[in-house]
Amino acid sequence: MAHGSTRPTSRDVAQAAGVSQAAVSLVLGDKWRGRVSQATAERVREAARELGYRPNLAARNLRLGRTRTVLLVVPALTTEFFAGVYTGAARIAAQNGFGVVLYPSPEGIGPARDPFASAQAALDGIIASSMAADALTALRGDQLPLVMLDSDPEGSLGAATVNLDIADGVRQVAGHLLGLGHRRLLHLAADVASWTFEVRARELAARVGAVPGTSLLTVRAPISIEGARTAAETALSAKGPRPTAIICDDDKLAAGAYKAVRRLGLRIPDDISVTGLDDLALATAIDPELTTVRLDAELFGERGMQALLAVLDGRRPDGGDIPVELVVRGSTAPPSVP
Amino acid sequence: MAHGSTRPTSRDVAQAAGVSQAAVSLVLGDKWRGRVSQATAERVREAARELGYRPNLAARNLRLGRTRTVLLVVPALTTEFFAGVYTGAARIAAQNGFGVVLYPSPEGIGPARDPFASAQAALDGIIASSMAADALTALRGDQLPLVMLDSDPEGSLGAATVNLDIADGVRQVAGHLLGLGHRRLLHLAADVASWTFEVRARELAARVGAVPGTSLLTVRAPISIEGARTAAETALSAKGPRPTAIICDDDKLAAGAYKAVRRLGLRIPDDISVTGLDDLALATAIDPELTTVRLDAELFGERGMQALLAVLDGRRPDGGDIPVELVVRGSTAPPSVP
DNA sequence: CCGCCGAAGTTTTACGTATAACGTCTCCCG
DNA sequence: CGGGAGACGTTATACGTAAAACTTCGGCGG
Numbered sequence: 001m002a003h004g005s006t007r008p009t010s011r012d013v014a015q016a017a018g019v020s021q022a023a024v025s026l027v028l029g030d031k032w033r034g035r036v037s038q039a040t041a042e043r044v045r046e047a048a049r050e051l052g053y054r055p056n057l058a059a060r061n062l063r064l065g066r067t068r069t070v071l072l073v074v075p076a077l078t079t080e081f082f083a084g085v086y087t088g089a090a091r092i093a094a095q096n097g098f099g100v101v102l103y104p105s106p107e108g109i110g111p112a113r114d115p116f117a118s119a120q121a122a123l124d125g126i127i128a129s130s131m132a133a134d135a136l137t138a139l140r141g142d143q144l145p146l147v148m149l150d151s152d153p154e155g156s157l158g159a160a161t162v163n164l165d166i167a168d169g170v171r172q173v174a175g176h177l178l179g180l181g182h183r184r185l186l187h188l189a190a191d192v193a194s195w196t197f198e199v200r201a202r203e204l205a206a207r208v209g210a211v212p213g214t215s216l217l218t219v220r221a222p223i224s225i226e227g228a229r230t231a232a233e234t235a236l237s238a239k240g241p242r243p244t245a246i247i248c249d250d251d252k253l254a255a256g257a258y259k260a261v262r263r264l265g266l267r268i269p270d271d272i273s274v275t276g277l278d279d280l281a282l283a284t285a286i287d288p289e290l291t292t293v294r295l296d297a298e299l300f301g302e303r304g305m306q307a308l309l310a311v312l313d314g315r316r317p318d319g320g321d322i323p324v325e326l327v328v329r330g331s332t333a334p335p336s337v338p
Numbered sequence: 339m340a341h342g343s344t345r346p347t348s349r350d351v352a353q354a355a356g357v358s359q360a361a362v363s364l365v366l367g368d369k370w371r372g373r374v375s376q377a378t379a380e381r382v383r384e385a386a387r388e389l390g391y392r393p394n395l396a397a398r399n400l401r402l403g404r405t406r407t408v409l410l411v412v413p414a415l416t417t418e419f420f421a422g423v424y425t426g427a428a429r430i431a432a433q434n435g436f437g438v439v440l441y442p443s444p445e446g447i448g449p450a451r452d453p454f455a456s457a458q459a460a461l462d463g464i465i466a467s468s469m470a471a472d473a474l475t476a477l478r479g480d481q482l483p484l485v486m487l488d489s490d491p492e493g494s495l496g497a498a499t500v501n502l503d504i505a506d507g508v509r510q511v512a513g514h515l516l517g518l519g520h521r522r523l524l525h526l527a528a529d530v531a532s533w534t535f536e537v538r539a540r541e542l543a544a545r546v547g548a549v550p551g552t553s554l555l556t557v558r559a560p561i562s563i564e565g566a567r568t569a570a571e572t573a574l575s576a577k578g579p580r581p582t583a584i585i586c587d588d589d590k591l592a593a594g595a596y597k598a599v600r601r602l603g604l605r606i607p608d609d610i611s612v613t614g615l616d617d618l619a620l621a622t623a624i625d626p627e628l629t630t631v632r633l634d635a636e637l638f639g640e641r642g643m644q645a646l647l648a649v650l651d652g653r654r655p656d657g658g659d660i661p662v663e664l665v666v667r668g669s670t671a672p673p674s675v676p
Numbered sequence: 677c678c679g680c681c682g683a684a685g686t687t688t689t690a691c692g693t694a695t696a697a698c699g700t701c702t703c704c705c706g
Numbered sequence: 707c708g709g710g711a712g713a714c715g716t717t718a719t720a721c722g723t724a725a726a727a728c729t730t731c732g733g734c735g736g
Binding site: 009010011021022024025026029031055056058059060061062063064 | 721722723724725
């Protein structure tokens with residue numbers, strides 16, 4: 001470190017104010033009622049301001065044995081969804097004097113560095129999306145309080161879970177399409193092993209299976225526009241009667257489906273309906289605008305952080321899934337009757 | 339903290355291995371050649387593994403006076419661009435034993451908490467996007483090594499800068515459109531006071547102004563699809579000859595322009611050409627695919643981190659703007675000759 | 677007038693680590 | 707055979723903070 005002048009410490013402030021280091025700590029830590037006079041306290045604060053004093057966090061953390069920092073583990077930040085989650089979590093954290101460090105699970109970042117080395121910070125707790133499964137294995141073994149987002153409530157032993165009511169969203173989508181008269185459905189599924197996607201498949205099968213005379217074909221694709229386009233194009237080109245609607249596991253897949261449909265010379269929603277899930281900016285950028293399920297990412301983050309704070313306090317986090325909302329736009333219509 | 343069993347310290351490891359704490363530190367810190375025997379070193383490592391020892395980072399940071407952690411300050415994470423920057427920066431950081439903490443400048447996160455309180459971590463340096471101007475004011479006053487991304491090389495006193503060659507990108511876009519024969523251009527500009535956008539405006543004016551018989555109208559819009567649509571629609575509905583091409587400051591604005599064009603019953607690129615800048619996923623999701631300028635976000639992040647490492651080492655970061663590339667897709671064509 | 681209490685501080689200690697400074701013991705060379 | 711040079715450790719210390727334990731002093735009730 002070429003740092004010439006070292007930063008002022010609480011001892012420097014003490015000297016400047018003519019008091020002991022302990023007094024500085026008391027005043028700045030707001031624990032001085034009945035211990036330090038009003039006048040002295042003001043003098044200390046003035047000295048601190050004067051010197052531009054900032055407490056050394058490493059020292060404080062060492063002393064207190066906690067950091068008031070939590071880690072938010074998310075899959076590679078490829079959409080704005082997790083930006084929303086972060087925003088919500090950070091808001092609640094800030095209100096409680098906590099900081100949030102983001103740990104996007106590495107993808108080509110390097111040889112699987114563990115989150116702790118990477119975040120360097122010592123942590124009080126972790127909020128992790130179930131989609132960042134690879135990072136989770138590295139997390140196991142440490143006994144930090146953990147909150148899982150969108151994870152199997154049964155499977156995540158011990159850890160509290162906070163979930164979006166994806167199942168309800170899928171039911172709404174399926175109900176919407178079935179109500180319009182669609183009977184041949186294509187499920188464009190994310191090629192990711194994660195609970196949140198399993199729920200989609202399960203719920204869809206249940207809801208559609210309950211209606212006689214329906215068919216449901218599932219095709220898997222990586223979550224990218226190009227990957228989804230390829231998968232959808234192949235599925236739509238297959239022999240036999242064509243599906244009249246495509247239900248996509250998320251909006252990005254839906255964007256790929258749009259391209260597939262267009263390539264085949266078909267039109268949305270006239271020839272085929274498409275639905276997404278997320279309600280990203282993408283959903284209103286494409287034409288026609290996408291019928292999708294709106295997820296409140298910020299609320300998701302808020303609830304996640306609240307759950308973690310509860311765990312840290314020894315309280316039980318309050319449960320209840322976060323409601324989602326079907327947003328009907330121009331990409332769905334009754335099937336054309338040939 | 340309800341933490342029942344406290345984590346093992348280096349002293350615990352020492353006791354288990356039958357050596358002193360200092361020996362543990364030497365071995366685990368890989369400074370033991372000629373100080374500790376091969377056998378003892380192995381014994382220490384085994385004990386550490388056995389106990390699941392992890393060094394207390396707060397203590398280490400306090401001792402060393404540095405954290406090997408840098409802060410990456412970015413504007414609200416609303417696109418995948420900064421996710422790429424992070425990935426690149428984190429890769430280089432990891433190769434050098436550094437960690438990167440993300441600080442998305444708060445937007446509704448709370449009462450302007452300063453980055454240091456929020457990131458809690460003590461920092462060795464900062465990489466900041468010029469777009470996160472609000473957070474920067476909070477950073478001033480601290481003498482941390484600073485690297486600015488996409489910032490005025492002249493204006494950012496002292497701080498090293500790493501820039502994309504946006505000016506060249508704009509020249510390429512303008513050249514492309516002028517080459518196709520366009521003469522009436524609309525510049526859909528971002529309503530953000532930031533150097534990177536000023537460069538676009540300046541360079542565009544220079545390049546277009548050099549060609550006789552051209553007109554260039556500038557309209558500002560917030561960086562959102564809906565905001566851009568409104569602004570573009572208003573501009574296109576104005577009296578007088580209509581522009582034949584819209585040059586957008588980024589891809590999101592371009593998506594808004596698409597919607598405006600479509601609302602007016604016009605077609606891209608037949609009636610009007612549109613260009614973007616960024617090459618986000620969005621660019622290939624919309625129809626027709628967007629002619630835009632590809633920015634290598636990861637390389638940007640890598641170069642930023644390399645520059646910061648250089649500063650930390652007392653070396654001079656090597657300069658040179660990062661090249662960008664025009665990607666011609668379906669949204670541009672020669673103007674229709676009425 | 678004694679003893680106690682509260683105000684206003686100070687002294688001291690511990691947090692866990694990295695490393696400088698300090699012992700041994702053995703070997704080898706002159 | 708004296709002593710210097712490794713090899714192999716250990717002891718001691720500092721980093722900056724928070725807080726428990728201690729000191730001092732004036733006032734006041736009994």
